Structures are given as structure tokens and as C-alpha cells.
Amino acid sequence: MTPYEFRQAVRSVQFRGPTAGYCGDFAQANLAILPEAHAHDFLRFCQSNPKACPLLGVGEPGQWHVPSLGREVDIRTDVPGYNVYRDGRLDAQVDNLAEFWQSDFVVFAIGCSFSFEDMLAKAGIALRHVEEGCNVPMYRTNIANQRVGKFGGELVVSMRPMKGADAIRAVQITSRFPGVHGAPIHIGDPSVLGIEDLSKPDFGDAVTIRDTELPVYWACGVTPQTALMGARLPLAIAHRPGYMLMTDIPNATLAVF
Numbered sequence: 001m002t003p004y005e006f007r008q009a010v011r012s013v014q015f016r017g018p019t020a021g022y023c024g025d026f027a028q029a030n031l032a033i034l035p036e037a038h039a040h041d042f043l044r045f046c047q048s049n050p051k052a053c054p055l056l057g058v059g060e061p062g063q064w065h066v067p068s069l070g071r072e073v074d075i076r077t078d079v080p081g082y083n084v085y086r087d088g089r090l091d092a093q094v095d096n097l098a099e100f101w102q103s104d105f106v107v108f109a110i111g112c113s114f115s116f117e118d119m120l121a122k123a124g125i126a127l128r129h130v131e132e133g134c135n136v137p138m139y140r141t142n143i144a145n146q147r148v149g150k151f152g153g154e155l156v157v158s159m160r161p162m163k164g165a166d167a168i169r170a171v172q173i174t175s176r177f178p179g180v181h182g183a184p185i186h187i188g189d190p191s192v193l194g195i196e197d198l199s200k201p202d203f204g205d206a207v208t209i210r211d212t213e214l215p216v217y218w219a220c221g222v223t224p225q226t227a228l229m230g231a232r233l234p235l236a237i238a239h240r241p242g243y244m245l246m247t248d249i250p251n252a253t254l255a256v257f
Contacts, residue, residue, distance in 0.1 A: 003246045004071050007078040010246075013095065016080050018135040018204075018242040020127070024118025027180060027251055028244035029056050029069065029109040030221030031079060032228055033097075033237040036061040039106040041149035045227060046108065048146040052155055052223035054179045056249060059107035066107055070248035075107050081240030083225070088232035093240055100237060110221045112244050113158050115180040115251050119173050125166045128207040135242035136160065137201035138220050142194025143185075145223065150231035156202070157185065157193065157217040161209040167216050174218070179254035186217045193217065203241040 001009065003026045009015040019028055034042060039061075046053035059066040064075045076097040084092040084100055094100070114136075117127055129136045136158045143155040162170060167187055175183035190198055198215060199206045203222055209215060225238040239245065 003248050006246045007070070007073065010080050011074065011077045016095070019080065019244045019246060020114045020117060020136060020242065021130045023246050024121070025251055027056060027115040027247050027249040027254060028112040029247050030112050030224065031075065031237070031239040031245055032108040032110065032224045033075070033105050034228065034233060035102065035235070036104040036106050038150065038231070038233060042108065042151055042224075045145075045148040045151040046110065046224065048148055049223070050178070051181065051185065052145070052219040052221065054111035054181065055108065056111050056179065056247065057109040061106055062103040063107065064101065064105075066109065069109055069245070073245070073247070075245070076101055079239050079243060079245050081243035083238050083240050085229055085233070085236045085238070087234060088229045097237060100235070102235070108224070109245065109247070110224060111180040111254075112221050113181045113218045114244055115254070116174050116177050119251070120170055123169055123173060125162060125170055128161050129205065132207055134207065135204035137198070137206055138203035138222050138241055139190075139193070139195045140202045140226065145227065150233075151227040153223070153227045153230040156220040156222040156226055158204075158220040159198065159215050159217050161207065161213040162216050163213055167214055170216060176255050176257065177251070178256060180251070181219045181221070184216050184218050188214050190215060
């Protein structure tokens with residue numbers, strides 16, 4: 001499917017689930033949606049934490065289509081799952097935003113590591129969550145984000161187990177794509193990041209880590225979602241972790257040489 005066809009499948013409720021492994025040549029996006037009154041501070045938060053929050057697009061107040069992200073994108077319907085937060089707490093997980101949309105909402109589309117997974121797969125690097133048919137594991141860390149106004153919290157990472165040689169190759173590949181988190185932030189011992197148990201991710205699903213493999217950690221676009229939670233806004237919306245917006249942005253255009 002093309003990204004447009006994929007979004008149509010989501011909009012018509014034909015697809016519901018994690019989006020890893022789909023439309024591999026195109027960028028996927030995390031979402032943060034919040035009232036205009038807080039949008040400037042959130043924009044500065046993203047700019048101050050570019051590793052976790054690389055911006056792919058920002059909408060105008062009330063704008064749900066954000067043309068730069070793709071043909072006929074409808075932010076209200078084209079994501080397989082949304083998290084609705086009230087006062088910092090998860091209030092609902094929904095399939096569309098028809099009853100929640102506000103005229104002052106500002107949409108932030110943030111780069112996602114799913115975007116570089118097709119490049120890793122083409123290089124012969126196995127992706128365990130794809131092999132096991134589940135969501136990528138994601139963990140809160142002890143690394144503080146640069147705070148801006150109400151928005152702060154700690155970095156969230158996604159983890160993919162790899163053999164040592166594959167990890168080195170993954171660093172080489174992903175370092176060229178800062179718009180979708182770039183190179184890993186750490187390889188190996190999870191305790192360095194304050195992660196106690198890799199079998200118990202904070203988001204997503206646990207995956208098998210073999211004796212010959214190292215855990216490799218990338219900054220994750222769930223980071224701004226936890227910042228939204230910490231800000232305790234009366235209402236804010238994000239994607240369900242792992243359930244991304246498929247854009248028409250070719251990954252190749254995000255490369256830095």
C-alpha cells in the first residue's frame with residue numbers, strides 16, 4: 001500500500017494495530033495535540049530536545065489536515081489509535097477524535113524510529129518486534145529532558161536487540177537520519193539509563209533478547225507524550241504508542257550527508 005492507501009485503511013477501520021513494518025520508504029510520525037495557549041512552549045520544548053522530538057510538521061490552530069504531512073491527511077481519523085489525556089492522566093483510548101476535536105488544537109508531528117526500520121531490514125538487520133509480530137518495547141529512563149515551561153519529564157527510549165556487528169551497522173545507518181531520532185543513545189547495560197527490567201517495558205511489548213545480542217536504545221517519540229502527561233493540561237491528545245501516522249514524506253528526503 002501507498003501511505004495514502006494505508007491512511008484510507010485506517011480511516012475506514014480496516015486497519016488497527018502497531019504500524020511498524022508498513023510503507024517502509026516513508027516516514028511515520030508521532031503526534032502531540034494540545035491547545036494553542038500551550039503550543040509555543042511545546043514548540044520550544046521540541047526544539048530544546050531535538051533527539052527525542054524531531055519535528056516533521058506543525059499545524060495551524062484548529063487545522064486537522066496539515067498538508068505538509070501528506071495527501072488529504074485527516075489527523076482526526078488517520079491514526080490507528082489515540083490516547084486522550086485529562087489533567088495528565090490517560091482518560092481514554094479511542095479510534096478517532098470526532099468528539100474531542102477543538103478549534104484551538106495545534107498538531108505537532110514528530111519523527112519516529114519506525115521510519116528507519118526498513119533501512120535496517122534492507123541491510124539484513126533483524127527487527128525482533130517485527131519478527132514476533134508485536135509492538136516495539138519502550139522504556140522511561142533517568143535522563144531528564146530540557147524543561148520549557150510546563151513541559152519536562154524524562155527521556156523515553158525504544159529498544160531493539162542486535163548482534164554487535166549489526167549494532168555498529170545500525171549506528172552507521174541511523175546517524176544519517178536525525179529527523180527520525182538519528183543514532184542510538186546507548187548500547188548495552190540498561191541500568192545506565194535507569195531501566196531495571198527489560199522484560200517489563202513501560203510502553204509496547206517485551207521481546208526476546210538472545211545471549212549473543214545487545215540491547216540498542218534510540219530516543220523515542222513517546223517522550224513528548226510523557227511531557228504532555230507531566231504538564232497536566234486539562235485536555236491533550238497523542239497517538240497510542242506504536243500506532244503512528246503514516247506520512248507521504250519519503251525517508252530519503254530526511255537523510256543528512
